[in-house]
Amino acid sequence: MSSKNFNLAALAGDGIGSEVMREAIKVLRAIEKRFPLQFNITEAPVGWAGIDAAGKALPDTTLELCRKSDSILFGSVGLPDRDPTIPKEERPERAALLRLRKEFGLFANLRPVKLHKQLAHACPLNLDRQAGGIDILVVRELTGGMYFGQPKKTEEIVIADRQDGNLHPVLRAIDTMVYTTPEIERIAHVAFKAAQLRRKKVTSIDKANVLENGVLWRDVVTRVSKEYPDVTVEHMFVDNGAMQLMLKPTQFDVMLCENMFGDILSDEAAALAGSLGMLPSASLGATNGDQTFGFYEPAGGTAPDIAGKNLANPIAQILSVALMLRYSFGQNDAANAIDDAVSKAIASGLRTGDIFNPADPAAKKIGTREMGDAIAAGI
Ligand code: NAD
Numbered sequence: 318m319s320s321k322n323f324n325l326a327a328l329a330g331d332g333i334g335s336e337v338m339r340e341a342i343k344v345l346r347a348i349e350k351r352f353p354l355q356f357n358i359t360e361a362p363v364g365w366a367g368i369d370a371a372g373k374a375l376p377d378t379t380l381e382l383c384r385k386s387d388s389i390l391f392g393s394v395g396l397p398d399r400d401p402t403i404p405k406e407e408r409p410e411r412a413a414l415l416r417l418r419k420e421f422g423l424f425a426n427l428r429p430v431k432l433h434k435q436l437a438h439a440c441p442l443n444l445d446r447q448a449g450g451i452d453i454l455v456v457r458e459l460t461g462g463m464y465f466g467q468p469k470k471t472e473e474i475v476i477a478d479r480q481d482g483n484l485h486p487v488l489r490a491i492d493t494m495v496y497t498t499p500e501i502e503r504i505a506h507v508a509f510k511a512a513q514l515r516r517k518k519v520t521s522i523d524k525a526n527v528l529e530n531g532v533l534w535r536d537v538v539t540r541v542s543k544e545y546p547d548v549t550v551e552h553m554f555v556d557n558g559a560m561q562l563m564l565k566p567t568q569f570d571v572m573l574c575e576n577m578f579g580d581i582l583s584d585e586a587a588a589l590a591g592s593l594g595m596l597p598s599a600s601l602g603a604t605n606g607d608q609t610f611g612f613y614e615p616a617g618g619t620a621p622d623i624a625g626k627n628l629a630n631p632i633a634q635i636l637s638v639a640l641m642l643r644y645s646f647g648q649n650d651a652a653n654a655i656d657d658a659v660s661k662a663i664a665s666g667l668r669t670g671d672i673f674n675p676a677d678p679a680a681k682k683i684g685t686r687e688m689g690d691a692i693a694a695g696i
Contacts, residue, residue, distance in 0.1 A: 319353070320349075320353040320354055320355045321353065321354050321355070321646075322355045322356075322357065323354070323355070323356050323357070323387045323388070323646060324356075324357045324359075324385065324386045324387050325345075325356050325357065325358045325359070325386055325387065325388055325389070325390055325641075326359055326361060326379075326382045326383045326385075326386040326388075326389045326390070327341075327342065327358050327359065327360045327361070327390045328360075328361055328362070328363040328379060328383075328389060328390070328391050328392065329360065329363075329366070329392040330363050330364040330365075330366060330391065330392040330393050330394040330409070330413075330619065331364040331365045331366055331392075331393065331394050331395060331396050331409065331619045331624075332393060332395075332396060332618070332619025332620055332621050332624040333392070333393070333619060333620045333623065333624045333625075333629035333685075334364070334366075334392025334393050334394070334619060335392065336624070336625070336627065336629050336631070336685050336686075337392060337615065337629055337630075337631040337633070337634035337635075337685065338360075338390070338392045338634060339686075339689070340631035340634065340635060340685060340686065340688065340689025340692070340693075341390065341631065341634040341635050341637065341638050341689075342358060343689050343690070343693045344635050344638055344655060344658075344689065344692055344693050344696065345358070345638055346693070347693040347694075347696035348638075348642070348651050348654065348655070348696060350696075351651075351654065351696055352648070352650065352651045352654070354642075354646075354648060354651060358390075359382055359386070361376070361378065361379040361382050362376060362379060363375060363376075363379055363391070363394055363409070363413050364393075364394025364395060364396075364409035364413055364619075365394070365395075365396050365399055365409055367379060367409070367413065368403075368409070373407075373412065374394065374407065374408065374409040374411075374412035374413040375412055375413040375416050375417065380416075380417075380420065383417065383420075383421070384420075387608060387610070387645065387646070388610060388611045388612070388613065388641050388645045388646075389417070389421075389611070389612045389613065390613050390614075390634075390637065390638065390641065391417075391612055391613060391614035392614065392615070392619075392634065393614065393615060393617065393618045393619040393620075394409035394410060394413050394414060394619065395408070395409050395410045395618060395619055396409075396619060396621055397621065398621070417612060418459070418460075418600065418612070421602045421603075421610055421612065422460070422602045422603055423459060423460075423600035423601060423602045423611075423612055424458065424459050424460045424461075424500075424503060424504065424601070424602065425456060425457070425458065425459060425503075425504055425507040425600065425601040426455075426456070426457040426458075426459045426579065426583070426598065426599070426600050426601075427454060427455070427456055427457075427507075427511065427598065427599040427600075427601065427640065427644065428454070428455045428457070428583040428586070428587065428596065428597075428598045428616060429452075429453070429454045429455075429596075429597060429636070429640070430451065430452075430453045430454075430455070430583075430586045430587055430589055430590050430596065431451065431452045431453075431590065431595075432450075432451040432452075432589055432590050432591065433660060433663045433664075434450075435663050435664060435666075435677075435679075436590075436591055436595070436663065436672055436674075438591075438674040438676070438677070439590070439591020439592055439672055439674070440589055440590070440591050441588055441589070441591070442563065442566070442589065450567040451566045451567055451589050451590075452515075452516075452567075452570075453566065453569045453570070453571075453572060453586050453589075454511055454515060454570065454571045454572070455571075455572045455574060455579060455582060455583040455586055456504065456507055456508040456511060456571055456572065456573050456574065456579070457574050457575075457576060457578075457579025457580065457583055458496075458500065458501075458504040458574065458575050458576045458579060459576060459579075459600060460500075460576070461495065461496050461497075461500045461575070461576055462494055462495070462496060462530075462575045462576035462577055463492050463493070463494040463576065463577045464576050464577060464580075465576075466492065466493035466494055466495035467493055467495075468491050468493055469491065469492055469493060470490075470491055471488055471489070471490045471491075472488070472489055472491070473486050473487070473488055473489075474486070474487060474488075474489050475487075494528065494530050494577075495530070496530050496533060496534065496575065498533070498537050501533065501534055501537040501538065501541075502537055502541055504573065505521075505537060505538045505541040505542075505573060506541060506544075507601065508521075508571050508573035509541065509542065509544070509545040509548050509550075510545075511571055511644070512545070512548045512570060512571040513545065513547065513548060514643065514649065515570050515571060516570040517547055517548045517549060517570070518548065518549045518550075518551070518569075518570035518571065519538075519542070519548055519549070519550045519551070519570070519571045519572075519573050520550075520551050520552075520553050520558070520568075520569055520570070520571065520572050520573065521534070521535065521538040521550060521551070521552050521553070521573045522553055522554075522555050522558045522572055522573065522574045522575075522578050522579075522582065523535050523538075523552065523553075523554065523555065523575070523578075524554055524555050524556075524578075525552070525554070526554060530575070534575060535552055538550065538552070538573065539552075555574075555578045555582070558572065558578075558582060559581070559582060559585060562582065562585050562586055562589070563585075566586070566589055572586070587616060591672065592630060592671040592672050593615070593616055593617030593618075593620075593633065593671075594615075594617065594629065594630025594631075594632060594633050594669060594671045594672065595630065595632050595633055595636075595672065596615065596616035596617065596633050596636075597613070597614075597615060597616065597633050597634070597635075597636035597637035597639070597640050598613070598614055598615065598616045598637065598640075599611050599612070599613050599637070599640040599641070599644055600612040600613075600614075601644060601645075607647055608645060608646060608647075609644060609645045610645065611640075611641055611644055611645040613637035613638065613640055613641045613645075614634075614637055615633030615634050615637060616633060617633060623670075627684035627685045627686055628669065628670050628684065628685065629669070629685045630669040630670075630671050630672065630685070630688065631669075631685050631688055631689050631692075632659055632669075632688065632692075635655060635659060635689070635692055636655070636656070636659060638655060639651075639652040639653075639655035639656050639659075640652070642655070654696050655692070655696065657695070658692045658693075658694075658695030658696050659692055659695075661695045662688065662691045662692050662695055665691070666679040666680050666681050667681055667683050667687070667688060667691050668680045668681065668682055668683065669682070669683065669684065669685065669688055670682060
């Protein structure tokens with residue numbers, strides 16, 4: 318059988334980036350041995366590594382490489398102790414991350430949160446019976462809503478004092494929440510399609526009892542849901558959603574959220590997994606034929622406190638590869654093989670420091686490289 322070829326840009330970035338990227342590439346090479354898939358992987362500098370190599374957080378050659386690639390595998394960027402004098406807009410978090418999001422029209426952010434039952438100790442909730450069953454995918458709209466709506470400004474206005482009636486200058490800040498039907502339809506399709514690959518349930522989050530945006534969101538999601546009769550849809554107010562995540566997280570499969578609600582709820586859900594080292598993320602752009610351009614990265618940052626010591630958990634980066642295979646390339650078997658290999662490594666007791674429980678007699682503390690080896694061997 319001839320193999321399918323994919324071009325990938327691998328941008329490891331700063332801190333633990335290169336250590337965890339190395340393990341992710343190791344796992345991709347193991348996938349090539351088992352499946353008829355081939356990955357042409359080109360590595361390029363980004364973040365402080367980009368500034369050191371070419372004077373810019375996102376060097377032109379790195380951007381050009383991304384444009385020619387089918388997807389981007391990204392590590393993390395930013396080192397808080399490096400040169401505080403560099404202007405905000407040139408710092409890696411802005412100049413690289415936000416620039417790439419904009420350049421590739423990444424409108425859908427997917428954050429899976431899975432708590433393996435062997436890692437229940439790392440979950441802040443004391444829900445023994447449920448802990449192993451937490452498996453949520455937060456689908457967040459990434460380019461609209463309150464974060465980008467216009468007008469957005471702080472202005473000086475004059476108001477009358479309630480007591481003496483005199484006029485006083487005060488500052489007024491304005492943010493605008495705005496969504497159009499196509500923006501809601503587009504993200505709703507992503508959520509329903511993702512649910513079809515999972516447990517076939519979408520919980521759409523809104524604030525339809527107070528916000529015009531919430532009413533439109535609910536109407537559009539209801540309409541789109543009719544195209545997915547195999548998926549159950551329910552609607553939940555965001556305040557209740559935040560509460561239910563703490564009370565009964567096992568009830569959720571896919572949570573569909575607008576930008577700000579998704580920002581908040583995805584972090585709340587992330588806490589349930591116990592460690593940033595377990596959390597991958599995907600940001601999706603345009604679909605072309607049977608491929609979707611995507612940007613895949615761990616949810617955590619560069620972890621300067623443990624960088625260069627073989628201590629970082631590579632699982633978030635490795636699971637990002639599984640997301641890429643599933644959501645960009647439609648290779649579900651290969652994606653499942655990675656998920657299974659991660660589960661197997663965890664079930665066999667292997668733990669990096671962030672998920673190690675000294676009270677667990679079956680747990681064995683290992684390093685970044687050893688975890689990558691075990692997962693690659695399990696493919
Ligand atoms: P961080 O996520 O880097 O670290 C927070 C804590 O989580 C640390 O104790 C760290 O050791 C731990 N941690 C994170 N990933 C881990 C892993 N894979 N394995 C084990 N432990 C892990 O957050 P921070 O310290 O606030 O930020 C450090 C730098 O990273 C900052 O410059 C920040 O701007 C940047 N950052 C970048 C991204 C990104 O590139 N998308 C995201 C978040 C933060």
